[in-house]
Amino acid sequence: MSFRFIGRIACSLLFISLSQLAWTQSLPAGRWTSLFNGKSLAGWDMYLRQPEGTNQPPYGLNNDPLHVFTVADGAIRASGQLWGGISTWHEYDNYHLRLDVRWGTKKWYPSDSTRRDAGLLYHATGPYSFAYNCWLRSSELQIQEGEIGDFFGVGAGSAEFPMQPVTVRGKVLDQYAFDAPLRRNADAVGSGRVYRSGNFERPHGQWNTVELITRGADAVYIINGYVVNRLFNTYRPAIHQQTTRGKIQLQSEGAEVYYRQIQLRPISYASPQSLSLSADKTTLTDLIPDKPQTVRITNRGDAVELVAVELSGPAGDQFRVKLPPFPRRLKRGETLDLLVMLLSDTPGKSVTATLRLETVLGPVPDLTVTLQSR
Template sequence: MIVVLTLPAAALAQSSTDQARAIAGDPPSASQRLTLADLPRPTGKATALFDGRSLTGWQPWLGYADPAVTYRGDPGSKPIGTGRDTSGDFAVRRTDGAPAIWIKGQTWGSLVQRDDLRDYHLRLQYKWGAKTWPPRIGQPPNNGLLYHTHGTPGDVFGTWQPSVEFEIMKGSTGMAVTVGTRVRARTTVAFDPSLIAPHLRFRVGGRPIDMVNGTATWNVEAATDAERPIGQWNTLDLYVLGDRAIHVVNGVPVADVRDLATIAQDGTRQPLTHGQIQLQSEGAETWFRAITVEPIRTLPRVMVAD
């Protein structure tokens, strides 16, 4: 028999705070200012993943017609998938005098880039549009760059493929998230009671944790908020080498994750070293441009600035 306990909100918040404190320890005495050292030189030419004219090379996928059912155990309907014209969801349009990928955000899903990528430096620019949509109205605009994408379309909540996420969300851009119950990552954290659950922030030299979706370590907040004000373009750099990745927002390193892996049916951990990328649609109008990828053989180092 399963017993479900319903706790008041204050009790739930205290429970999650105590849990995070047990995982990460007491809050650090000072925040960290991070910088990058030993930037890698590309070992080949940069490739544009957006040609400036079309969505060639990108495959759309849509979740449920009503995004509010996405996280339900039984949504009561099937995801849209590729079953309708998506030109009103994803398109190439002009903004600020140049073409960009426009993502409406009303129906959740993603654009999946078809190339299988490994050992690379990905750079893109994004900015928020003017609109947010239910059920996210009143919340910070939310989107994401998902990498090492693999598996079946719609395998995660009928809407995304298993992957690791470079979060794009106002106030949390660069957060690391494991997308899918069989995806794992490791990083180092500090307890930050100012955050909503799970109250964990990336910290160089912090306590090592294993990130597991559906547990108290399912995501880790960016080291700092390096995003520019809404309406301005932001530059994201993602450095990936084997089963390691570094997230950089407007030149500021904000996350360093390693031991990326999938969990096989027999429970063994298998390194996750390559895959596609997804540009999410998750409730907020978003623009993307200048998406390039170049091969690398080393990673930069994330350092605590003097």
């Protein structure tokens, strides 16, 4: 399903088929603004709860005697020793956020025997101790080893996802799938999880680029240039309102993690544009490891800014694309060559995926390329 935007986004969303998608394109988007200066925590507040397994009172707001949040080598270091968060002074709406994330080595009780965990909380509002005595009411872009890009509800309301059931470690859960039926997830703190479409993370110790695009009550999650989750119409029934605005909060949650290059730009909307991109091939067949193939994208309409690709389908993360630096503006008549490869193959088993291109306002309509292994 997809959507029609009017002005700065009406309070309710109209879902229509992809072939009928109406577009507005913002060119250029707003300028990037750094939310972190790389030297100090100016512009941020921190909130910490008590040490795990104790009955001590919370450390509270801007009281950090254990130096859980510090600046190291141009990045915000969250030690993970205490659960808590560091949040922006200001609230934001309709934006494109990007930051780099890298894991450290330390892990703390009770997360010392589990996957390293943290998170990007957005549309975050008070109180500071709302969730688990240390986080703002918010929606979460999960930052966890092997699962960056999952959605969690942290009290900001439920949302509608194109999602389907999937079995993860023996449990049947929901997973984002571009062409799945649109359904609303649960509205509960620590629940309503929706798994990302695939794993596009880099190996432990390397930086991962995490991006979040918010458009009114909608959001898109992008990991290392790949769309991995998409949600619509976040709604808080308790106050009968959509969730569209709030602070940005970064978690400390039992594992050492670093955040750097935290930048944000506003998304604005202009008059409708003629958006027309085409591919020289609609299908790439017989893809095998170490023998990539190229698909050429040509812009036959007005200039467009591309921000990511999406590889959808159960085998989407078994393929990779050699990505250009995003955002990438493609003028009328210009072309973009994308090199597509299969990571690995299984003898006698063919896998497929679908490639799409993403703008800040959603996927490019009427442009799909089917990928198929031998």
